[in-house]
Amino acid sequence: xxxxxxxxxxxxxxxxxxxxxxxxxxxxxxxxxxxxxxxxxxxxxxxxxxxxxxxxxxxxxxxxxxxxxxxxxxxxxxxxxxxxxxxxxxxxxxxxxxxxxxxxxxxxxxxxxxxxxxxxxxxxxxxxxxxxxxxxxxxxxxxxxxxxxxxxxxxxxxxxxxxxxxxxxxxxxxxxxxxxxxxxxxxxxxxxxxxxxxxxxxxxxxxxxxxxxxxxxxxxxxxxxxxxxxxxxxxxxxxxxxxxxxxxxxxxxxxxxxxxxxxxxxxxxxxxxxxxxxxxxxxxxx
Amino acid sequence: xxxxxxxxxxxxxxxxxxxxxxxxxxxxxxxxxxxxxxxxxxxxxxxxxxxxxxxxxxxxxxxxxxxxxxxxxxxxxxxxxxxxxxxxxxxxxxxxxxxxxxxxxxxxxxxxxxxxxxxxxxxxxxxxxxxxxxxxxxxxxxxxxxxxxxxxxxxxxxxxxxxxxxxxxxxxxxxxxxxxxxxxxxxxxxxxxxxxxxxxxxxxxxxxxxxxxxxxxxxxxxxxxxxxxxxxxxxxxxxxxxxxxxxxxxxxxxxxxxxxxxxxxxxxxxxxxxxxxxxxxxxxxxxxxx
Amino acid sequence: xxxxxxxxxxxxxxxxxxxxxxxxxxxxxxxxxxxxxxxxxxxxxxxxxxxxxxxxxxxxxxxxxxxxxxxxxxxxxxxxxxxxxxxxxxxxxxxxxxxxxxxxxxxxxxxxxxxxxxxxxxxxxxxxxxxxxxxxxxxxxxxxxxxxxxxxxxxxxxxxxxxxxxxxxxxxxxxxxxxxxxxxxxxxxxxxxxxxxxxxxxxxxxxxxxxxxxxxxxxxxxxxxxxxxxxxxxxxxxxxxxxxxxxxxxxxxxxxxxxxxxxxxxxxxxxxxxxxxxxxxxxxxxxxxxxxxxxxxxxxxxxxxxxxxxxxxxx
Numbered sequence: 001x002x003x004x005x006x007x008x009x010x011x012x013x014x015x016x017x018x019x020x021x022x023x024x025x026x027x028x029x030x031x032x033x034x035x036x037x038x039x040x041x042x043x044x045x046x047x048x049x050x051x052x053x054x055x056x057x058x059x060x061x062x063x064x065x066x067x068x069x070x071x072x073x074x075x076x077x078x079x080x081x082x083x084x085x086x087x088x089x090x091x092x093x094x095x096x097x098x099x100x101x102x103x104x105x106x107x108x109x110x111x112x113x114x115x116x117x118x119x120x121x122x123x124x125x126x127x128x129x130x131x132x133x134x135x136x137x138x139x140x141x142x143x144x145x146x147x148x149x150x151x152x153x154x155x156x157x158x159x160x161x162x163x164x165x166x167x168x169x170x171x172x173x174x175x176x177x178x179x180x181x182x183x184x185x186x187x188x189x190x191x192x193x194x195x196x197x198x199x200x201x202x203x204x205x206x207x208x209x210x211x212x213x214x215x216x217x218x219x220x221x222x223x224x225x226x227x228x229x230x231x232x233x234x235x236x237x238x239x240x241x242x243x244x245x246x247x248x249x250x251x252x253x254x255x256x257x258x259x260x261x262x263x264x265x266x267x268x269x270x271x272x273x274x275x276x277x278x279x280x281x282x283x284x285x286x
Numbered sequence: 287x288x289x290x291x292x293x294x295x296x297x298x299x300x301x302x303x304x305x306x307x308x309x310x311x312x313x314x315x316x317x318x319x320x321x322x323x324x325x326x327x328x329x330x331x332x333x334x335x336x337x338x339x340x341x342x343x344x345x346x347x348x349x350x351x352x353x354x355x356x357x358x359x360x361x362x363x364x365x366x367x368x369x370x371x372x373x374x375x376x377x378x379x380x381x382x383x384x385x386x387x388x389x390x391x392x393x394x395x396x397x398x399x400x401x402x403x404x405x406x407x408x409x410x411x412x413x414x415x416x417x418x419x420x421x422x423x424x425x426x427x428x429x430x431x432x433x434x435x436x437x438x439x440x441x442x443x444x445x446x447x448x449x450x451x452x453x454x455x456x457x458x459x460x461x462x463x464x465x466x467x468x469x470x471x472x473x474x475x476x477x478x479x480x481x482x483x484x485x486x487x488x489x490x491x492x493x494x495x496x497x498x499x500x501x502x503x504x505x506x507x508x509x510x511x512x513x514x515x516x517x518x519x520x521x522x523x524x525x526x527x528x529x530x531x532x533x534x535x536x537x538x539x540x541x542x543x544x545x546x547x548x549x550x551x552x553x554x555x556x557x558x559x560x561x562x563x564x565x566x567x568x569x570x571x572x573x574x575x576x
Numbered sequence: 577x578x579x580x581x582x583x584x585x586x587x588x589x590x591x592x593x594x595x596x597x598x599x600x601x602x603x604x605x606x607x608x609x610x611x612x613x614x615x616x617x618x619x620x621x622x623x624x625x626x627x628x629x630x631x632x633x634x635x636x637x638x639x640x641x642x643x644x645x646x647x648x649x650x651x652x653x654x655x656x657x658x659x660x661x662x663x664x665x666x667x668x669x670x671x672x673x674x675x676x677x678x679x680x681x682x683x684x685x686x687x688x689x690x691x692x693x694x695x696x697x698x699x700x701x702x703x704x705x706x707x708x709x710x711x712x713x714x715x716x717x718x719x720x721x722x723x724x725x726x727x728x729x730x731x732x733x734x735x736x737x738x739x740x741x742x743x744x745x746x747x748x749x750x751x752x753x754x755x756x757x758x759x760x761x762x763x764x765x766x767x768x769x770x771x772x773x774x775x776x777x778x779x780x781x782x783x784x785x786x787x788x789x790x791x792x793x794x795x796x797x798x799x800x801x802x803x804x805x806x807x808x809x810x811x812x813x814x815x816x817x818x819x820x821x822x823x824x825x826x827x828x829x830x831x832x833x834x835x836x837x838x839x840x841x842x843x844x845x846x847x848x849x850x851x852x853x854x855x856x857x858x859x860x861x862x863x864x865x866x867x868x869x870x871x872x873x874x875x876x877x878x879x880x881x882x883x884x885x886x887x888x889x890x891x
Binding site for chain 3: 004007008011012014015016017018019020021022023025026028029032033036084085086087088089091092093096097105107108109110111112114115116117118119120121122123125126127152155159183184185186188189209210212213214215216220240243244247248259262265266269270272273276277
């Protein structure tokens with residue numbers, strides 16, 4: 001009896017320990033990121049770091065404003081591409097597709113989600129960038145290329161989350177609309193979609209999070225010039241790209257500035273995660 | 287089309303399987319319903335030789351029935367007898383069921399509901415109130431205005447007026463006039479159901495189908511809706527499915543009894559409940575099965 | 577304009593007589609416009625779906641067409657040289673890396689899910705903290721994991737660029753994936769199973785392992801496969817933790833110490849090839865191998881999910 005109680009207690013402690021690991025991990029990530037990034041930020045000067053428009057490590061100039069703007073531009077562009085297509089595709093899968101078509105397309109969307117970002121990046125490099133170079137101004141490596149590619153990459157995130165929100169809308173709303181003489185499209189877009197609005201918003205926010213954090217694919221197609229782009233055909237450097245491009249050889253304050261870039265990105269992501277939770281909670285409350 | 291229907295009806299009458307007399311007629315022409323009540327009423331809807339299948343399952347067998355204008359017709363029978371199926375085929379909500387197949391004809395004012403009338407138009411003219419209240423997750427106002435907006439009414443003043451009139455007709459205006467902007471999901475079950483009735487009335491239907499619309503409600507809400515139905519039949523033709531025989535007796539003018547997909551008997555409600563001609567009807571209304 | 581609810585009944589009736597017939601008159605026009613809008617919406621929906629399908633088909637097709645012809649035996653040589661950019665070392669390193677990461681992440685992830693679902697008291701503060709941190713972990717981009725791994729494992733713990741540093745970083749990264757799927761799988765197990773275990777006098781531990789966990793296995797497996805997929809495709813988290821050296825950690829010679837060898841996984845290998853730009857054909861071929869791995873993993877995950885559904889459907 002007492003032996004089994006000991007065993008039970010031991011197992012319980014192990015499980016609690018396992019559960020604590022994720023808390024510990026988040027704490028460690030915060031501590032190490034902030035401890036290494038904030039001193040550099042302080043040394044550079046917070047306004048100079050966040051709002052400075054010149055990034056020239058050789059001259060000890062560390063302004064990441066172009067990269068913040070770059071991340072925002074690229075993400076916004078990706079949203080313009082990915083949100084309409086992803087939303088419409090989710091509506092298709094949830095309310096238009098026949099069983100056979102959905103059964104064919106759904107695994108395709110899952111495959112799209114599973115393809116590594118380096119494969120996307122390579123695809124962008126050998127297909128999208130040459131297309132832009134040949135038919136549009138600029139060198140091809142551009143904000144436009146990054147936005148198009150990221151738009152494709154966030155499709156599965158948006159489709160999956162939006163579709164499950166649409167699927168969760170009770171059929172009785174749809175039937176109620178039909179019974180009033182509304183046709184299928186009208187019923188779907190005026191009743192089912194509004195009823196799923198918070199879930200669809202959550203899908204978009206999740207897409208924003210993925211787009212702003214994406215690294216490898218963006219590096220391969222964005223051109224990576226550390227200046228604020230003047231047009232969508234100019235190159236652009238995101239915060240993520242900034243870290244990967246220079247971390248390999250950076251030292252001292254330069255290294256600190258790169259980690260601080262990571263801190264800024266991390267704060268962005270935390271805000272997005274919070275926003276996502278607020279939207280989700282509000283959806284559940286209804 | 288009409289002549290074809292007529293032929294089939296004649297055959298059925300010759301066979302004499304039911305007492306229902308069917309006179310398909312265009313628009314206003316009057317036909318004596320099986321009810322044979324005091325005032326001769328025009329038949330708003332006429333169902334002839336209806337056979338309905340769900341894949342292999344034969345859900346409705348040779349049903350012929352008329353629904354007189356401005357009367358309440360109750361469809362009664364044990365669960366699974368096909369009464370709800372018949373109701374849903376009147377506004378083609380059965381189209382949503384995969385593998386559902388319909389033979390025979392359903393006429394609305396003399397035109398074939400499955401061939402001559404566009405389905406969305408049919409559903410506007412033949413409104414429906416469901417078993418479970420299903421207000422949309424939006425404001426009371428937007429719920430009622432949904433139908434008119436769908437059918438092209440955009441002017442705020444017009445919508446305001448329709449919303450108020452519909453809520454008044456559904457006898458819920460006084461309760462909701464100060465809560466028009468509130469989410470409809472916050473209403474009580476009885477209020478939700480009357481809101482759904484108002485929503486159905488807002489598209490000016492001609493027929494109102496009620497699919498056990500009080501079965502999910504408390505007795506007080508049920509009584510309110512029954513009162514409402516008595517009022518509504520002045521302007522609408524009401525067809526209701528009910529499990530509650532007392533309800534059928536209280537509110538309907540005409541009753542049709544269904545068993546295992548067949549319509550056993552239809553007629554004046556009083557007759558059906560007091561002197562039914564078929565022993566199965568007698569058994570059912572006496573509560574011996576079902 | 578008087579608001580309708582201020583009107584008298586007579587005024588209202590007068591008003592509704594105006595709209596009544598008017599409605600009927602414009603019905604045809606309205607119906608026509610409504611059909612047009614609906615066709616447009618339907619067209620857009622089909623377009624959205626078609627675009628997604630077309631992008632997928634084109635992407636996969638393009639990589640396959642350009643890559644399959646270069647899947648030569650020399651690409652699978654045991655050693656990598658700058659002339660023959662064999663992907664074999666990267667492939668083997670990927671397996672080691674993923675296995676090591678999962679060996680760490682799966683027990684922790686499953687254990688914490690067991691605690692959350694089977695042990696934790698309702699409304700416990702600790703549980704809500706764990707849930708929040710898990711959600712946070714899930715949203716963190718891989719480059720942040722890479723930075724953390726570099727600062728913590730590589731620098732602070734002095735593990736250098738190594739298999740172990742990379743695997744630990746990946747383990748933290750996929751931990752929330754394993755946790756979430758296991759949680760869902762455990763929640764899906766009917767309470768009757770637990771009651772059955774407790775009813776026979778089994779302790780909680782025995783009940784969990786004998787009665788609950790077995791029927792959750794397919795769901796957990798689905799999560800593990802998902803995590804494996806993320807390990808295989810990851811680059812940003814590994815560049816500064818495991819490095820880019822194209823060698824297989826030599827466990828035969830170095831023993832357990834080989835976990836401190838630097839190595840590159842297949843995805844990192846492909847990134848290096850693509851950014852060097854010298855071996856385009858081999859890059860295509862490597863992309864094909866990555867795609868094939870992803871397709872196999874997806875199929876396996878789908879199969880596991882199907883099995884899970886079937887399992888809980890039979891109850």
